[in-house]
Amino acid sequence: MIETPAAPSTLEVALGDRSYPIHIGPGLLGDPQWLTPHLAGRQVMVVTNETVAPLYLDKLTQGLSDDLEVRTLVLPDGEATKTLAHVERIWDALLDAGFNRRCTLIALGGGVTGDMVGFAAACYQRGVAFVQVPTTLLAQVDSSVGGKTGVNHPRGKNMIGAFWQPRAVLIDTDTLATLPPRELSAGLAEVLKYGLIRDADFLAWLEAEMPLLRGLDAAALTRAIERSCTLKAEIVAEDETEQGVRALLNLGHTFGHAIEAHQGYGHWLHGEAVGTGMLMAAELSCRLGWLSEAEVARVRTLIEAAGLPLAAPAEMVVEDFLAIMSLDKKNLDSRLRLILLRTLGDACIHDETPPQILASLIEAFPRR
Numbered sequence: 001m002i003e004t005p006a007a008p009s010t011l012e013v014a015l016g017d018r019s020y021p022i023h024i025g026p027g028l029l030g031d032p033q034w035l036t037p038h039l040a041g042r043q044v045m046v047v048t049n050e051t052v053a054p055l056y057l058d059k060l061t062q063g064l065s066d067d068l069e070v071r072t073l074v075l076p077d078g079e080a081t082k083t084l085a086h087v088e089r090i091w092d093a094l095l096d097a098g099f100n101r102r103c104t105l106i107a108l109g110g111g112v113t114g115d116m117v118g119f120a121a122a123c124y125q126r127g128v129a130f131v132q133v134p135t136t137l138l139a140q141v142d143s144s145v146g147g148k149t150g151v152n153h154p155r156g157k158n159m160i161g162a163f164w165q166p167r168a169v170l171i172d173t174d175t176l177a178t179l180p181p182r183e184l185s186a187g188l189a190e191v192l193k194y195g196l197i198r199d200a201d202f203l204a205w206l207e208a209e210m211p212l213l214r215g216l217d218a219a220a221l222t223r224a225i226e227r228s229c230t231l232k233a234e235i236v237a238e239d240e241t242e243q244g245v246r247a248l249l250n251l252g253h254t255f256g257h258a259i260e261a262h263q264g265y266g267h268w269l270h271g272e273a274v275g276t277g278m279l280m281a282a283e284l285s286c287r288l289g290w291l292s293e294a295e296v297a298r299v300r301t302l303i304e305a306a307g308l309p310l311a312a313p314a315e316m317v318v319e320d321f322l323a324i325m326s327l328d329k330k331n332l333d334s335r336l337r338l339i340l341l342r343t344l345g346d347a348c349i350h351d352e353t354p355p356q357i358l359a360s361l362i363e364a365f366p367r368r
């Protein structure tokens, strides 16, 4: 029997006159009808990297109308390239091409590309249009939605950036076919995050479907992407610039960002560090009397089932964690603000963790 390809679904990020669609489905890359309505003018710059370009760049550009002035820029790959120097290369390319305020940048790739291109768009001539075309699971479920853009600083993740929303997010689920298993697991960390912070039923579904998800089952992945984007779009619509509820999307990130910065960007994948960080947050929530041992065990089992690490880097001592965490962007008035779990599916912002409980949790957490 020939399977009919599923029709794309569309969600909305509701932000008034800056609202935008998230289209999700197979075959979107090769069909210009999804991209063309979101172009601000004739000038289009597609930015990607040297891994994604040979896989998908032609597919994206081939169908575009000859009336458009399409330029491409291929950057090097990796988290270590998420720097101002590489954003400058985007600005240089735009100036070389003589692009004006009605140009549109297209971010084709994972979260590193999307964060940098979004930041380049936020600043070029004080702000131009951009479209997210995410090709990793992580970017499809998280980084392409919500307008957090920016680059890393050696002392902290995403320390330099801007909120700048895309005109549209085009999620071609076919691109996941080429994603390495380690990157798939990294994306699953952010998927688990949504279940943990806001949707216990989704979490239970993920527990049941994890083998299908890791086996690249198209229907299961599409459902996971749709549910993740729905939850993220709701949160972003409620709190675009993280004055409140949006901080819950940072579950596991205070610990995770410390691991990424300490280890040198790219040694641990963002999703891996978030996976371990979520386990640390769950264990801390248990020490504070909120989660039961059985609930923490469920979190550990899920993180392991997703193929994510259950132990922090061997050489990272308590002081290493605390020094980097003290610079976290969520902190206010020198108080550490952590995202913790009251129960599975219900997260909160907490700024009263006794320092000795935090230190002993980090000390006791397994190392690898």
Ligand SMILES: NC(=O)c1ccc[n+]([C@@H]2O[C@H](COP(=O)([O-])OP(=O)(O)OC[C@H]3O[C@@H](n4cnc5c(N)ncnc54)[C@H](O)[C@@H]3O)[C@@H](O)[C@H]2O)c1
Pocket: 049, 051, 052, 055, 077, 078, 079, 082, 109, 110, 111, 112, 113, 115, 135, 136, 137, 138, 139, 142, 143, 144, 145, 146, 147, 148, 149, 157, 158, 175, 176, 177, 178, 179, 180, 183, 186, 187, 270, 271
């Ligand atoms: N802006 C946000 O809201 C937000 C949310 C989550 C994460 N992030 C950021 O996103 C970044 C992580 O994103 P990521 O995990 O996508 O990493 P990434 O962009 O480095 O992509 C991971 C790897 O997969 C490759 N790749 C991309 N698509 C592919 C495909 N279809 N087939 C084969 N290989 C492919 C990339 O070239 C790269 O080597 C981090 O910098 C993180 O801080 C931002």
Ligand SMILES: O=C(O)C(=O)C[C@@H](O)[C@H](O)[C@H](O)COP(=O)(O)O
Pocket: 142, 146, 148, 157, 158, 190, 242, 246, 247, 249, 250, 253, 329
């Ligand atoms: O969209 C958000 O808000 C998030 O926090 C999503 C996170 O998964 C993502 O890693 C984000 O880049 C972290 O933001 P930061 O403000 O902690 O740097």
Ligand SMILES: [Zn+2]
Pocket: 142, 190, 253, 270, 274
């Ligand atoms: Zn993240």
